[in-house]
Amino acid sequence: MTENHDTPVDREGAAVGPTSPEVWSLEHPRHGTLEVAVGDAASLRTVDPGFPEEKKKDDDNDADSATADSDPATALTSSPGFVLLRDGGLVARARKVGNHKVSITADPPKPDKFTSNPAAVSGPRVLMRSNVLDTKVRQVTFREGWEVVHFDPPPGSEAEARLADIADSPWKRVLYPIAGGVGKSGWAIAMIVLIPILGRLINPVIDWISERMPDVDIPWPDISLPSIPWPDITLPSINLPEVDLPGWVEFLLEYSKVWIPLLIGVALAMVAVRHSRKSRRIKQEWEAQRAADEAGEDEAESDDEH
Structure with missing residues (x-):
């Protein structure tokens, strides 16, 4: 077993375990249990050991990065990734959440590799919708033909509270x-x-700057261009009726x-x-x-x- 250099530590330097990812789930009668785990690299490796490790910029920032990884709030507001699982087996993984469309029948990526093109347009697929900054997942949907079914949000999450408000x-x-x-x-x-x-x-500001700019007189050369005798074409005149548009149309x-x-x-x-x-x-x-x-x-x- 190789040593894990990404083990989170608290502010006193004591090692702590990785946080658990947020999991969106759906029990499909034909395709089994579908799960989308969202979190940082350390938390996603708890469900997908082959998820690529985060690269540190330098050794001086190792402790600060590990401390940030141990804080779930920091992890989920920086740049969360996701892993798609089917009956516990890996289907796809990505470095960042976003508006992805992932086929559930595609070949899984190799260890330490990401899914190359999560943009499926047909077949059974999982659609993810995130916020503008790609820091939170707003909705996960399964789609196949006419079937459109939303995943259950992670327990205790903001998405679950929003779904409860909608249901009530x-x-x-x-x-x-x-x-x-x-x-x-x-x-x-x-x-x-x-x-x-x-x-x-x-x-x-522009007027103030232009008033203080010196006047520069550039002696541009006087170039005489040849005159082209274009034909004189008289077009018929059409008298269109005047139409007064309502104010709302304008x-x-x-x-x-x-x-x-x-x-x-x-x-x-x-x-x-x-x-x-x-x-x-x-x-x-x-x-x-x-x-x-x-x-x-x-x-x-x-x-x-x-």
Whole structure:
């Protein structure tokens, strides 16, 4: 057994064990137990011994890096990776979380290697959605054909609390996805609001600099270009009727960079609501089928006893 140089230590120098990763899970009736473990390299090696070790910049930072690895809050806000497991066996691994699409039937990567291209577009696959900075996983979804089923979030996590809020309040089932979709147009709204403000702050500075710049007179050469006798074509004149557009139409035409992303965000939110309803319905069908199978097994056992 090789010595592990990434063993975390506390502030007093005492060795402590690696933290456990956050695990998203799904019990699929055909594909078995699917799990997505999220965390730093040390925690992911507890479920995947072949996960590549973190590289230290220099020896002087070893203690600081180990201390940071021992703190789960620090580990999950720096650059968490993930591991996809199927019935406990490795399927894929990546250095950073993000918006990945991973096939559950692909060949697993070799030890100390990452999955080369987690972007499956067909077949049974796991879809991961993260925040903008790729520091947290927002949702993990299984997809195959028409099946769209959400993974169960890690126990005690922020995602589990959010899911509980959605389950307890029907209107939040619609509000949360819409808020997430509308947020996709926030950059356009921010630019329209911030650019005029920045212009008012920067224009006085530019005027102050331009007033103090010396006047430079450059004697540009006078070049006479040849004159080309273009033909004179008379186009027919079309008298188009004058149309007075309503004020709201003029507003939409002027601020299309706001409402188009906003419309796209709302459309994506509606798709998310539909997928959430489909996921709950499929899980209920699985539970009913599982209960029926267990009842059939119990009845068969009782018949054998008699």
